[in-house]
Amino acid sequence: MLKGVHQKLEPQESPAFFVRGPSPFSRMMFFCALSIVLMAVDSRLNYLAQFRQTFIAALHPLELIAQAPSDWGMNIRHYFTAHGRLLDENQALKQEAVQHKVLLQRLQTIELENAHLRTLLQGNVPIIPKAILGEILHMGRDPFSNVIVVNRGTHHDVKAGQAVVDAEGVIGQVTRAFPFSAEVTLITDDNLAIPIQVERNQLRAIAFGEGKSNTIDLPFLPTSVDIKVGDRLVTSGIDGVYPAGLAVATVTEVRQSPDSPFAKIVSTPIAGVNNHLQLLILSLPEPQQSAMPTEATQVTAETAKVAPTTSPSPTAKPSIENKPNASR
Amino acid sequence: MRPVNLTTVLLTLIVALTFQLYPWSGQGVILRPDFLLVVTLYWVIRAPHLINVGIAWFAGLIVDLSTGSLLGQHALAFGFAAFLALLYQRRLVLFNRWQLTVYVFALLISERAIVLMLKLFADNENPGLSYFWPVITTLILWQLMVLMFGAPTRPRH
Numbered sequence: 494m495l496k497g498v499h500q501k502l503e504p505q506e507s508p509a510f511f512v513r514g515p516s517p518f519s520r521m522m523f524f525c526a527l528s529i530v531l532m533a534v535d536s537r538l539n540y541l542a543q544f545r546q547t548f549i550a551a552l553h554p555l556e557l558i559a560q561a562p563s564d565w566g567m568n569i570r571h572y573f574t575a576h577g578r579l580l581d582e583n584q585a586l587k588q589e590a591v592q593h594k595v596l597l598q599r600l601q602t603i604e605l606e607n608a609h610l611r612t613l614l615q616g617n618v619p620i621i622p623k624a625i626l627g628e629i630l631h632m633g634r635d636p637f638s639n640v641i642v643v644n645r646g647t648h649h650d651v652k653a654g655q656a657v658v659d660a661e662g663v664i665g666q667v668t669r670a671f672p673f674s675a676e677v678t679l680i681t682d683d684n685l686a687i688p689i690q691v692e693r694n695q696l697r698a699i700a701f702g703e704g705k706s707n708t709i710d711l712p713f714l715p716t717s718v719d720i721k722v723g724d725r726l727v728t729s730g731i732d733g734v735y736p737a738g739l740a741v742a743t744v745t746e747v748r749q750s751p752d753s754p755f756a757k758i759v760s761t762p763i764a765g766v767n768n769h770l771q772l773l774i775l776s777l778p779e780p781q782q783s784a785m786p787t788e789a790t791q792v793t794a795e796t797a798k799v800a801p802t803t804s805p806s807p808t809a810k811p812s813i814e815n816k817p818n819a820s821r
Numbered sequence: 822m823r824p825v826n827l828t829t830v831l832l833t834l835i836v837a838l839t840f841q842l843y844p845w846s847g848q849g850v851i852l853r854p855d856f857l858l859v860v861t862l863y864w865v866i867r868a869p870h871l872i873n874v875g876i877a878w879f880a881g882l883i884v885d886l887s888t889g890s891l892l893g894q895h896a897l898a899f900g901f902a903a904f905l906a907l908l909y910q911r912r913l914v915l916f917n918r919w920q921l922t923v924y925v926f927a928l929l930i931s932e933r934a935i936v937l938m939l940k941l942f943a944d945n946e947n948p949g950l951s952y953f954w955p956v957i958t959t960l961i962l963w964q965l966m967v968l969m970f971g972a973p974t975r976p977r978h
Contacts (some may be wrong), residue, residue, distance in 0.1 A: 514873075517874060517903075517904050517907035518904070520873060520874040520875065520904070521901060521904035524874055524875065524878040524896070524897070524900040525897055525901070527878070527896075528882075528892075528894075528896045529897070531882075531892045531893035531896070532892065532893040532894065532943075534892075535891050535892040536891055536943065548886045549886065552842070552887060555835075555838065555842055556842050558839055559839050559840070559842040559843045559844070560843070560844055562843075563844060630844060631844035631845065632845075632850065633888075633889070634841075634888040634889070635888040635890050636850075636851075636952060637940050637945035637948060638889075638945060638946075640889070669889065683946060704946040
């Protein structure tokens with residue numbers, strides 16, 4: 494076993510069995526110190542973002558190799574899917590599309606009317622954000638955090654801070670963007686907060702994820718608050734990240750404990766946070782578009798311009814490296 | 822026990838990394854073994870002149886990068902597990918197969934415990950005792966390594 498080392502040594506020196514360089518203990522102490530320094534630098538300073546991005550990009554081919562078997566398996570399964578089932582599905586989808594088209598026609602006229610009314614009142618016309626279709630690669634390799642990894646990255650114009658939705662509602666927010674993939678923190682993660690509004694009475698609040706239990710919490714609301722079981726929570730749109738009106742969660746439990754001034758309100762996310770493959774990554778609204786030259790709207794335009802950057806936004810900071818730092 | 826060369830070691834480490842990157846989904850994710858850890862520990866015990874604390878630490882750093890966790894968490898745990906393996910390495914090669922398995926079990930538990938501790942310090946949520954389940958699958962993987970590359974213990978005559 495130690496033959497190779499033995500040959501390199503001078504014959505006079507001590508036998509290879511005893512020559513092993515620095516002792517394991519000193520090596521261990523050195524590398525412990527190194528990793529503690531790294532942890533401190535990584536958590537407090539932002540120097541390592543570029544390093545991480547480069548490394549993840551370098552790892553991409555290896556990742557593709559690792560995914561190949563499951564992709565093949567999926568392809569084979571798709572190949573053998575019953576023809577009849579596909580036909581049925583196709584039929585159902587077509588029907589759904591027609592129904593949606595009818596609804597959309599109405600929506601378009603209403604939207605035009607709404608925009609017209611808003612220009613009459615010199616308000617801001619709501620912008621419909623552009624979206625990128627992404628697919629979930631995997632559920633994250635770290636059992637400590639609620640993240641998913643999607644197959645769109647900075648090469649496809651995905652930036653950290655963008656909102657991610659599926660057909661039913663909000664899924665989460667991009668927290669790290671790598672060249673070919675991006676990390677999406679789910680709304681159930683306890684580091685992510687999202688400004689919401691109760692659909693029934695327009696009451697505004699901030700929702701926090703609860704981590705493992707897959708629920709969302711509305712803390713710091715008084716016991717007398719007008720929220721009932723079954724209320725739908727939608728995004729309020731005041732943060733400049735999530736467009737207004739996207740479904741977030743339904744309230745499942747409202748509890749009042751006598752020793753707390755706050756009600757305990759538990760809700761479950763509407764979007765299929767854990768069971769969809771496709772999702773949409775919405776682009777961040779551009780603040781310049783809302784700035785209007787007219788004098789009357791100067792004030793509102795300016796607040797709109799400032800809002801996404803300087804307001805104490807409760808959602809995750811759209812920096813590339815930071816995990817969402819919401820302070821409770 | 823045949824002597825090993827660095828190429829074999831590095832190749833197995835790269836293969837282990839590829840397995841580490843395999844996208845797991847569903848309930849099985851709770852049992853995902855630490856491919857890179859078990860291969861690293863195997864070579865640390867078998868060939869300490871090639872793989873030492875430094876390379877184990879570096880392997881941990883790669884795990885940190887691929888999981889997106891704080892840099893240095895897994896690195897510290899890998900380095901410490903390699904240190905524990907090296908500490909009694911000369912005695913370990915005299916153990917029989919099952920004694921060695923028990924020791925490896927302790928090493929794997931220590932690695933998980935350190936990562937858990939560091940994660941909790943860094944304000945992550947506690948995943949509960951199920952976090953230690955992968956140790957069992959990793960131990961099965963260890964037996965596979967022994968089958969493929971031979972026991973790192975000295976043959977008895």
